[in-house]
Amino acid sequence: MTRVFALFFALLGGVSVARAQETAQTRAVFGVRVDSVYVDAFVSQRGDPVVDLSASDFELKDNGVVQRLEIIASEALPLLSVLVFDSSGSLAGERLLALQAAGRAFLDGLRPQDEVSLFTFAGETQWLVRPTTDKSAVARALERLQTAGATSVLDALFAALILPQTQARTLVVLFTDGEDNMSWLDWRQMQQVAERSNALIHVVGLRRAEDLGFASPAMDASGRMLPVVGTPPLEWLHTWGLRQIAEASGGRYWEAESPARLKTAFAAITESMAQRYILSYEALGLKRPGWHEIELRLPGRKGEVHARRGYWVGDH
């Protein structure tokens, strides 16, 4: 697991050797070289997960070089779930109740050893719960959520990606019901940050009346994404940008059509975590700093692969 974190550390923009060595003395989990690369992938066919694949079904190229893959059992890996929840004024009433219920259901789906952290955002970001295995602490914080203010989605996501420090596989679940109207960062900057972190990001959006007619693909009652029929409709930048960020990390944008569907979306995310493949390879000969493009495909099988498009190696 040390190596997983080594990758995470490297992805956050890289560090100077001196700084890394100094940090390594105080925190043994830090490393300065990328030895192993872990790629968290989800495969689906017509909306259903494909769960019977072996390492040999995948072909992965790291900067064009084919790698020898192993599959790591996801059950063996600890998980940190970082919940990033909108608490802006538009959430008042039914939406907040639905979010709280969906959050509780998500917590119930976690294993005892899994950690969870909670951020909320409106005009400002609040780090309500630091990473803990005490799910009841998070549940209590959720119950106390109050809504007011504007929406700073991207700044909150930024904090959620860079602040929790962990060796665990990291899942970020971002929920918002509106467009960002207060963040300093824009979607391009956040996409870059998402690419440089090793967190898997899922975004859950709640469709609003004014979005109708400019809809993005919705999901059915079981959480499957409904395919787009005909030409895709026009999408708003804020939704599209969040989709780009999620997909850059290997995650997805889930759109709930109503507050009642939130629980379904959160349950689908929990379920999909057990249906993901954690591919590992030794990046021998590929340690050069900078962006590493990943191409992952299934040469002999049918299916859509959802995985991060690359990773970043720091300059050290």
Add this chain to the structure above:
Amino acid sequence: MPVLLARFLVHSSVVALLIAAPPLQPEAAAAPCPPARVPPSPEYLDLVTRYASGEHAVALADLEGWSDDRLRCDLENLQAAAVAVRRCPRCEDKAVFERFSIRAAILLHADREISEQFGSPVSEQLVSCGMGPQAQVVERLAAMLMLVDPGAKVFLGRFYVAMTRRAHWSHCIRQAEQWASIGLKRLPRDATLLLTRGIVVETTAFLTLAPAPRTATLGPESLRQFDAQTTTLSALWDRARSAFEEALAADPDLHEARLRLGRVLFHLNRSKPGRARFEEVLARSDDPILLYLAHLFLGRIHEEDGHLEEAEREYKAALALRPFSEPASVALAHVRLLLGDPEGAREVLVSALEQFGRRSEIDPYKRYPMAHTSEGRTVLDQLRREALR
């Protein structure tokens, strides 16, 4: 000049230009008003006098019972008197406006308009606003004030800015722009009003959803929507630019207009002139809020240009002006991440997040796009105090 004679002169070309306000009711539906020897009616005079004496709530409640027709006759007679005073400043009609305060009447009807048309703002909730009949009354009174009061322009400039900001505060964005536009018809070179209108347009642009980038797979209807939305947005940013440029032309020391012009230019992908505006603000202004925002916005331009050290320097300067500011901390943390300093990024961000709930005021960057200030209420309160008799 007798009132009756003056009424015949209302439609002379000079006066008609000054009285641009619409009638309270369509002329065809209105019964003729009996001429008043000394307008207004004792009841209306009493109403406005009580308001001018500080009995705001009582006067507002009384106004609720007034019919449009009753008010129309008082306004017509007052208007005739105002025209008479305009034509003959030393004649007997001037006594009308020594007893009757048009300024107080404007504020009374504006208050009524606010209570009828503007709601209390709740963030991110839909609001319902309008321009009601009281706004028309205000306009007729404003036209009269221009005829009889040499200080009318200063008063009305402040009044229209206040009404625009008050509507803006209630999230009545369209009405805010209408109030600014009405004011600018009377005072086209009022720099503060031009700035205020620009801010409203900037907010409108900010609230207008941007479409996702155009792709080859969009169908004809989606393409039409994309083009329409893109055109609307760029026109809004351009109108905001134009308003800020006009405001600066009217008053080169209006640094808020300079700062906002820089930001709008940034949105219009004209970073070079935008950067120059921010540098001018930093060189010329001593307002800490404008300086803070100028450092932030200038840092962003440096960052976009790939000059990360310069961006870091500007963000640090912004943070020095407002320690623990969340936007400045996010900006600094992000650029530190790009500079390969994740620990430095975390450090500054954790410090900012620890201040959650302890900040005494909303960050100017957070307030900037919606321009949500109570300034409109403050100025209206000042004007009411000044109108006290």
